[in-house]
Amino acid sequence: MAGFRTLDDADVAGKRVLVRVDLNVPAKDGEVTDATRIERVAPTIAELSDKGAKVILLAHFGRPKGEPNAEYSLAPIAKATSTVLGKPVAFAPDCIGDAAASAIAAMKDGDVLLLENTRFHKGEEKNDPDFVKALAANGDLYVNDAFSAAHRAHASTEGLARVLPAYAGRTMQAELEALEKGLGKPVKPVVAIVGGAKVSTKIDLLTNLVKKVDALVIGGGMANTFLAARGTDVGKSLCEHDLAPTAKQIMIEAASAGCAIVLPSDAVVAKEFKANAANEVVAVDAVPADGMILDVGPKTVETINHWIGRAATLVWNGPLGAFEIAPFDAATVAAAKFAAAQTKAGKLVSVAGGGDTVAALNHAGVADDFTYVSTAGGAFLEWMEGKELPGVVALSR
Numbered sequence: 001m002a003g004f005r006t007l008d009d010a011d012v013a014g015k016r017v018l019v020r021v022d023l024n025v026p027a028k029d030g031e032v033t034d035a036t037r038i039e040r041v042a043p044t045i046a047e048l049s050d051k052g053a054k055v056i057l058l059a060h061f062g063r064p065k066g067e068p069n070a071e072y073s074l075a076p077i078a079k080a081t082s083t084v085l086g087k088p089v090a091f092a093p094d095c096i097g098d099a100a101a102s103a104i105a106a107m108k109d110g111d112v113l114l115l116e117n118t119r120f121h122k123g124e125e126k127n128d129p130d131f132v133k134a135l136a137a138n139g140d141l142y143v144n145d146a147f148s149a150a151h152r153a154h155a156s157t158e159g160l161a162r163v164l165p166a167y168a169g170r171t172m173q174a175e176l177e178a179l180e181k182g183l184g185k186p187v188k189p190v191v192a193i194v195g196g197a198k199v200s201t202k203i204d205l206l207t208n209l210v211k212k213v214d215a216l217v218i219g220g221g222m223a224n225t226f227l228a229a230r231g232t233d234v235g236k237s238l239c240e241h242d243l244a245p246t247a248k249q250i251m252i253e254a255a256s257a258g259c260a261i262v263l264p265s266d267a268v269v270a271k272e273f274k275a276n277a278a279n280e281v282v283a284v285d286a287v288p289a290d291g292m293i294l295d296v297g298p299k300t301v302e303t304i305n306h307w308i309g310r311a312a313t314l315v316w317n318g319p320l321g322a323f324e325i326a327p328f329d330a331a332t333v334a335a336a337k338f339a340a341a342q343t344k345a346g347k348l349v350s351v352a353g354g355g356d357t358v359a360a361l362n363h364a365g366v367a368d369d370f371t372y373v374s375t376a377g378g379a380f381l382e383w384m385e386g387k388e389l390p391g392v393v394a395l396s397r
Helices: 036-050 075-086 097-105 120-126 131-136 155-163 170-184 204-208 220-229 241-257 296-309 329-345 356-365 375-383
Strands: 016-020 055-060 090-092 113-114 141-145 167-168 192-195 213-217 260-261 268-272 279-283 292-296 313-317 348-352 371-376
Touching: 016 036, 016 155, 036 055, 036 075, 036 170, 036 292, 055 090, 075 090, 075 113, 090 097, 097 113, 097 329, 113 279, 120 131, 120 155, 141 155, 141 375, 155 167, 167 170, 170 313, 170 371, 170 375, 192 204, 192 296, 204 213, 204 241, 204 375, 213 296, 220 292, 220 375, 241 260, 260 296, 268 296, 292 296, 292 329, 296 329, 313 375, 329 348, 329 356, 348 375, 356 371
Parallel strands: 016 055, 016 141, 055 113, 090 113, 141 167, 192 213, 192 313, 213 260, 313 348, 348 371
Antiparallel strands: 268 279, 268 292
16 A cells, blocks of 8 residues: 555564554443444454564543543453454553553564553543653554554554554555545546535534535435525524525535536425434425424435446445434435445445444445445544544555
């Protein structure tokens, strides 16, 4: 991968390799309830172990505010990581100092060790040089496999890459290669779907995308703000009326950049927000005064699928409607299935990310059919906004 050193460039046999991973997994009563993030980094850990490295895992868990806190210990995560890898994972009760040093000294080539939560030290989030130095003392090489934490300039995500030979792990490599196909050097035409509740959380994203894509499909609650800015009465729908000038400005910038803005032409409307509420499909200029837009309508889905059908590259962040409750998931599911079919047919490169987006694609049963689905929330969003990610920049050759 151009611009970054990967594991293909590293000689790891017999070396102490510090590997930054994302093990910030959901857990209850000391048991991991979703091991997806562990499964994502398992290939990097296994490859390093098979090549004879001493694999030393660095991770954060929760927000312990720079102090040791048993509630945020990574000890239970070591057990879950061992289960996923199918081999023992040792645990050290600190990530620096004697506790870490003695656990590392006991390692044989191929062993895997998880160090305690890096955020038990204030120096982690401050990227403190002394803390970086203390971490670096434990390793000969550094591998970053935590794209989801790459937007933070912390000691274990950015600082270590400045003081040790640094490489991208396989998950980080796959993420960066997928993102390059998505917006870095995409095959055109490029279509972006952006949904979600509020324009206010995605102003930077929309402003960046209109300069980079051929068409921008806007769905979810945020589409109501754009419709209102255009003079459409959206009834009782979720709408940020105060952001109408911002929406207008984004539409002006899109027009000057040659980017088509695709807004709903029809909508699924209900008088209450609950599962299986009585609903009707109406044109967007015929929303009842007491009605709420909870999904885009079938004509809009046809238009969206038309744009997906024309696209060579699709980037998706955010659902088209209130997909969590039926029947207001219909548009998101229909568009997701069409994009998945285009991808499977080899006609489309599809890159999606963001928590709600991953949940929506899983709900539609098509997450595995997209070219790449990023589980990195904040980092994925900042990348889509065109921002440099400190943890990625630090890996540059």
